[in-house]
């Protein structure tokens with residue numbers, strides 16, 4: 001088993017050898033697999049200074065030159081995908097098949113934004129007088145600081161850094177303590193690709209002092225965060241002091257609606273994929289499954305069968321495993337608590353409902369609960385774990401009301417072959433992302449993001465690069 005002792009990447013240098021260490025463990029075994037330095041305020045300020053010093057040079061390159069460099073990072077990530085995938089499985093626990101998928105998904109943002117960067121257009125607008133011209137140009141925001149989550153150790157970095165760098169911004173990322181090694185691997189690709197020093201920086205360390213340094217430094221013009229609504233709220237308040245630009249990709253509690261006329265085989269397969277991806281630990285996992293009465297029993301039967309026959313729990317490094325551990329004990333306790341509460345309130349356990357918590361490794365069986373009701377905690381609090389509560393509904397009005405009854409608004413899913421019903425659902429569900437007969441809509445080409453308390457801004461698509469650009473209006477009298 002390789003041991004990954006890695007250093008921070010600041011200003012193009014590998015630093016932090018003398019700092020205290022943060023151990024990185026494999027959540028499938030509890031074993032230490034490596035370490036990173038535990039940096040604080042001083043190192044964060046060094047990273048900001050490095051990113052600030054690199055900004056002029058980087059932003060003055062042509063979009064084409066930046067694009068070429070990003071494509072080199074893309075090529076290196078694709079060449080290194082197997083190593084990157086194994087690293088992700090070791091520090092995050094997700095099965096190799098999912099890590100391989102994530103390596104390609106992460107790389108796809110580099111390619112997409114390398115291409116989008118070439119198409120950052122301004123515009124001209126008719127002036128107000130014969131001698132007046134109006135021009136609007138797009139300029140990079142400046143130094144961007146990113147705070148990223150452990151559930152997608154690579155893709156949640158590239159989804160932010162690729163548009164930022166393509167736009168001409170420089171970038172610092174503070175990865176989570178659980179999965180910092182993948183971030184540092186991405187830094188290696190940037191170094192090998194010839195991304196100039198200071199343009200991409202990785203600083204590992206305690207959230208508090210690093211985030212405070214980001215928030216208090218005038219040079220940091222934008223904060224981009226993926227994580228919980230609770231932390232996002234705190235960051236938004238902190239960003240208010242200096243009116244920093246922000247993008248927030250926050251929590252979700254995705255409803256999934258199966259209508260009477262749905263293709264049940266498609267609905268079952270997509271609901272398994274959506275619910276149990278990354279052991280249920282994504283912001284867009286289907287968390288509340290609403291099934292219309294006419295197909296309720298048939299759906300539950302097929303769904304339970306699919307879960308039992310297709311998901312194999314274990315250490316993700318084993319090729320036959322497709323369902324890994326939870327990230328830590330806190331996640332395990334939350335899942336256990338939600339299941340217990342649901343069972344006490346009348347839910348019926350169809351499969352799963354147990355787990356093992358030994359030697360620092362937390363496995364919870366994929367779990368299906370039937371007869372969920374609105375008084376259960378699981379129907380109101382984001383689960384971030386492998387539990388599928390299923391509730392019956394009668395009418396589409398009722399399904400829409402139940403689905404929208406949440407402060408969250410990230411992703412929603414529904415299954416119907418009826419174009420009128422589908423159009424209505426897609427328009428009335430208060431969500432930033434809607435999957436219609438599709439449980440896995442995430443892709444670099446499309447804008448990802450939420451409404452209500454699920455966040456601000458979009459990542460991916462043509463919208464993703466706008467988050468890193470300012471519009472400047474030039475009023476010209478000739």
Ligand code: SIN
Nearest residue numbers: 151226282283284442
């Ligand atoms: C997330 O869970 O935050 C991202 C999931 C995705 O990109 O599909």
